Amino acid sequence: MTKIVVAVKYVPDATADRTFEADNTVDRENVDGLLSELDEYAVEQALQVVEAGEGEVTVLTVGPADAADAVRKALQMGADSGVHVEDDAIAGSDAFATSLVLAKAIEKLEYDMVFFGMASTDGSMGVVPTLVAERLGLPAVTYASEVTVEGDTVKIRRDSDAATQEIEASGKVVVSVTDQTGEARYPSFKGIMAAKKKPVEEWTLADLGIDASEVGLDNAWTKVESYTPRPPRTAGEIITDEGDGGVKLVEFLASKKFV
Amino acid sequence: MSEVLVLIDALEGKVTKPSLELLTIARRIGEPSAVVFGAADTGVLAEYGAEKIYTFDDAAYSEYLVAPKADGVTQLVKEKSPAAVLVPSTTEGKEVAARVALRTESGLITDAVDVTVDGGTITTTQSVFAGNFTVAAQVTKGTPIIAVKPNSAAPEQASGAGAVEAVSAEVAEVSKTAKITSNKPKETSGRPELTEAAIVVSGGRGTGGDFSDVEALADALGAAVGASRAAVDSGWYPHTFQVGQTGKTVSPQLYIANGISGAIQHRAGMQTSKTIVAVNKDDEAPIFELVDFGVVGDLKQVLPQATEEIKKRKG
Ligand SMILES: Cc1cc2nc3c(=O)[nH]c(=O)nc-3n(C[C@H](O)[C@H](O)[C@H](O)COP(=O)(O)OP(=O)(O)OC[C@H]3O[C@@H](n4cnc5c(N)ncnc54)[C@H](O)[C@@H]3O)c2cc1C
Ligand SMILES: Nc1ncnc2c1ncn2[C@@H]1O[C@H](COP(=O)(O)O)[C@@H](O)[C@H]1O
Numbered sequence: 111m112t113k114i115v116v117a118v119k120y121v122p123d124a125t126a127d128r129t130f131e132a133d134n135t136v137d138r139e140n141v142d143g144l145l146s147e148l149d150e151y152a153v154e155q156a157l158q159v160v161e162a163g164e165g166e167v168t169v170l171t172v173g174p175a176d177a178a179d180a181v182r183k184a185l186q187m188g189a190d191s192g193v194h195v196e197d198d199a200i201a202g203s204d205a206f207a208t209s210l211v212l213a214k215a216i217e218k219l220e221y222d223m224v225f226f227g228m229a230s231t232d233g234s235m236g237v238v239p240t241l242v243a244e245r246l247g248l249p250a251v252t253y254a255s256e257v258t259v260e261g262d263t264v265k266i267r268r269d270s271d272a273a274t275q276e277i278e279a280s281g282k283v284v285v286s287v288t289d290q291t292g293e294a295r296y297p298s299f300k301g302i303m304a305a306k307k308k309p310v311e312e313w314t315l316a317d318l319g320i321d322a323s324e325v326g327l328d329n330a331w332t333k334v335e336s337y338t339p340r341p342p343r344t345a346g347e348i349i350t351d352e353g354d355g356g357v358k359l360v361e362f363l364a365s366k367k368f369v
Numbered sequence: 370m371s372e373v374l375v376l377i378d379a380l381e382g383k384v385t386k387p388s389l390e391l392l393t394i395a396r397r398i399g400e401p402s403a404v405v406f407g408a409a410d411t412g413v414l415a416e417y418g419a420e421k422i423y424t425f426d427d428a429a430y431s432e433y434l435v436a437p438k439a440d441g442v443t444q445l446v447k448e449k450s451p452a453a454v455l456v457p458s459t460t461e462g463k464e465v466a467a468r469v470a471l472r473t474e475s476g477l478i479t480d481a482v483d484v485t486v487d488g489g490t491i492t493t494t495q496s497v498f499a500g501n502f503t504v505a506a507q508v509t510k511g512t513p514i515i516a517v518k519p520n521s522a523a524p525e526q527a528s529g530a531g532a533v534e535a536v537s538a539e540v541a542e543v544s545k546t547a548k549i550t551s552n553k554p555k556e557t558s559g560r561p562e563l564t565e566a567a568i569v570v571s572g573g574r575g576t577g578g579d580f581s582d583v584e585a586l587a588d589a590l591g592a593a594v595g596a597s598r599a600a601v602d603s604g605w606y607p608h609t610f611q612v613g614q615t616g617k618t619v620s621p622q623l624y625i626a627n628g629i630s631g632a633i634q635h636r637a638g639m640q641t642s643k644t645i646v647a648v649n650k651d652d653e654a655p656i657f658e659l660v661d662f663g664v665v666g667d668l669k670q671v672l673p674q675a676t677e678e679i680k681k682r683k684g
Contacts, residue, residue: 128498136489148615172429231614232498235466235479236460239437244468249546251434253460255608256389268434270460272380276551277434289598289615290608291609294380319559331476331510335492338503340640348657351666356674359646360682362662366644368568368623369679 111164111260115154116243118149118179118184121232126282128232134180134334135202135327136232138174144146145180153184155287156225157295159259165339166190168219172200172211175340178310185305192310193219193300199315202327209241217248223264226286228253239286244366248367249279253292372421372449373399376442376456376465379409381554386565389524391455391517395526397486398450400646402456403669404445406430406438415531417524422533428542431552435461436544438469444538447472453491457482458516466514471534475511482521482620483535489540491515499637519564555609561593568623569642571595573635575628575649575668580671585626589679595619595639597629613638627668631656648672648675 122141123130129138149216156167169184171177171197194249195215200207216224229236236253254266264285265278299306315322323329349358363369370506378385388403392414395401402421403414408429411422423445429437442465443539446454454469456462458480470477482503483494490514495504508514536656570592572583580594587594596606598613612619614634623641629635631654633649639645640659652665664671 123457124499127583128501130502134504150635205467209471226679229672235463235467235477237463237477237479240467242469246541249543250436251466251527251547252464262545269608272551273547273554275434277547277549278546281546317386330626331470331474332478332506334503335507336498337505340501340503341662343645343659346657348646348660348663348665351653351664351671353670354674355648355664355666355671356676357678359648359662359664359671359675360678362646363590363623363679364621364682368573368644369682 111162112163112223113221114159114165114167114223114225115216115221116152116156116167116184116189117123117238118153118169118171118227119146120144120171120173120180121146122214124231130337133202134337138176139162143176146184146227146231148229148289150187151287151289151291152225153187153226155291157188159257168193168221170212170215171195172208172215172218175200181310182305183297185308185310186301187265187295188301191308193313194314195318196308197315199322199326202330203325205235205237205241205333206331207311207325207329209245209366210239211239211315211318211320213242213245214320216242218318220263221345222282224284225354226284227336228286228288239284240345243284246284248282250280250284251277252286254285254287257285257287257291271346294318313327319321331365371452372402372450373403374420374442374445374449374454375403375461377403377405377409377414378457378459378462379405379410382408382410383411384409385457386524386562387457387519389413389417390519390521390522392419392486393525394517395455398481398482398491399479401450401529402449403502406441409529411533416508416526418529419526419531420529421449422531425536425538427537427540429487429545434547434549435464435546436468436547438539439465440540440544441464441536441538442469443472448459449513453513453515456514456516458518463516466516470511470514473511475507475514477514477516478506478508479515479516484515484517484521486674497640499633500640506568518618542597558594560587561591563593563617565593566593566619566621567621568592569595569619569621570611570625570627571597571629572600572606572627573629574599575602576600576605578603580606582668582676584670585676586625589676592600597635604623626656629656630654631659
């Protein structure tokens with residue numbers, strides 16, 4: 111029986127026009143949100159682990175009311191239960207505060223492993239898994255491009271520019287997975303129906319024994335001073351190949367002194 | 370002037386270019402002290418301005434993932450109270466930085482593309498939302514810990530004292546729990562480093578799996594080769610060469626996208642390139658919104674002709 115908690119984030123849709131609020135935080139109101147695509151890979155890997163043996167997957171999210179959508183999607187994919195931590199005081203939290211809330215919530219759950227995505231698609235720091243491991247005093251096997259679980263040992267492959275590594279850890283473990291681990295499944299009709307009956311717990315900071323002064327924008331350890339949209343690119347020249355497209359391309363390159 | 374700790378990346382002793390960039394940026398803040406785990410060419414570090422070089426030597430650094438290095442850096446931060454800590458914005462660099470930041474209650478900024486100092490205040494620039502915005506940010510608590518992307522500065526030589534000081538730090542038991550059981554160094558392609566290249570020629574699903582036209586054009590231009598995730602996922606090109614949100618961010622003088630549609634996640638890795646060229650047979654491909662010059666056509670015709678033409682001009 112392997113109990114896996116998967117931390118998933120509700121993020122603004124990358125294909126929409128993402129922008130900021132007046133306080134320089136990410137606009138989460140006016141842009142449609144969804145379960146971070148990179149966290150779907152974590153849900154998928156967790157489901158594969160329990161399907162290969164016996165176990166349960168609980169998805170955990172920290173976020174505003176709409177973040178319930180992210181939990182629902184993961185339940186539709188096949189996770190067994192959900193936990194949604196929502197509290198106005200959490201708004202604007204940095205990675206440190208988020209990791210605190212996640213760690214406290216995980217401690218309240220029964221678990222053997224905690225899975226994460228490699229990075230959120232909005233903040234994309236890629237540090238929350240490490241921070242949660244640090245707070246819980248657990249081994250962290252991160253940026254996995256392949257995950258294998260044997261008993262209570264997790265083995266991963268980790269690819270960097272310099273090397274391909276194999277890493278393993280035993281006991282309670284924190285794992286983060288990349289989008290190299292293999293496509294995530296789509297919810298089936300059966301999955302969508304079943305999700306409606308799955309239990310979702312709603313917790314606040316008080317349930318986790320966290321004081322409001324430990325989280326939120328005012329207590330962040332960094333601040334965004336300003337944001338500037340990228341200047342629009344001036345429209346370029348587009349030609350249709352009529353047998354001389356390659357030559358024309360090189361003429362352009364030569365005009366810019368690349369050739 | 371106060372110390373600035375710079376975490377050095379070295380491959381078999383050879384200091385990487387991004388590490389030299391960090392030393393250059395560190396001099397804007399204070400006196401650079403290089404922090405080295407294992408072996409690194411200390412001469413080069415001094416040539417690029419390192420006043421001090423702290424070297425750590427313990428089998429744990431190569432036997433366990435990341436955490437032992439965080440123990441070392443944490444100890445230095447506590448002992449030296451540096452003005453800032455700079456690390457390469459790699460997965461490992463960011464994970465070391467995150468642990469050190471939490472332990473020393475310091476703010477962390479990742480993926481900085483520039484660092485400026487004004488009256489002692491350090492401000493970073495980050496490129497966010499797929500490169501659609503730049504953000505200026507500051508650390509407001511503890512020691513500023515900043516992970517800096519490659520190519521954020523041109524490395525400048527400056528003679529530093531380069532005083533080597535061997536230090537040892539206790540490696541906590543909990544840091545010895547993620548064991549590295551195998552480590553296979555990757556082979557290099559012989560082409561310029563993707564993130565450092567002045568020109569990048571990349572291919573996507575439109576190559577149909579044959580990258581030879583893309584590679585030939587790249588070689589004629591002395592360029593690096595990149596790939597879209599569709600091409601990588603199909604097994605046509607190694608993941609190390611993926612450009613985009615979950616691959617590399619490149620910002621070359623010239624980016625040539627071939628058979629790539631220009632999805633937001635691909636743009637995230639290339640849209641700050643100075644000049645953008647695309648070859649795509651679909652005149653409605655979103656990549657054309659970005660280009661300085663575009664060819665609507667079949668890359669299998671256009672690329673070989675372009676490669677020929679370049680060779681002809683070179684004589
Ligand atoms: C969380 C997440 C992260 C992602 N990260 C990345 C990333 O890091 N990098 C990345 O690239 N993608 C990434 N993607 C995927 C991205 O959304 C696109 O699916 C991908 O970029 C598409 O690759 P492509 O342009 O090669 O393929 P397609 O979108 O299929 O486009 C192929 C193009 O080739 C053209 N074409 C076909 N044949 C020819 C020919 N003979 N000559 C000329 N043109 C031709 C077609 O007209 C088409 O425009 C990510 C997606 C998600 C959800
Ligand atoms: N608010 C959140 N709720 C749940 N999980 C999160 C949250 N923020 C980050 N995570 C997890 O941490 C990973 C890395 O996030 P980040 O460090 O923000 O890039 C994500 O892929 C998620 O698995």
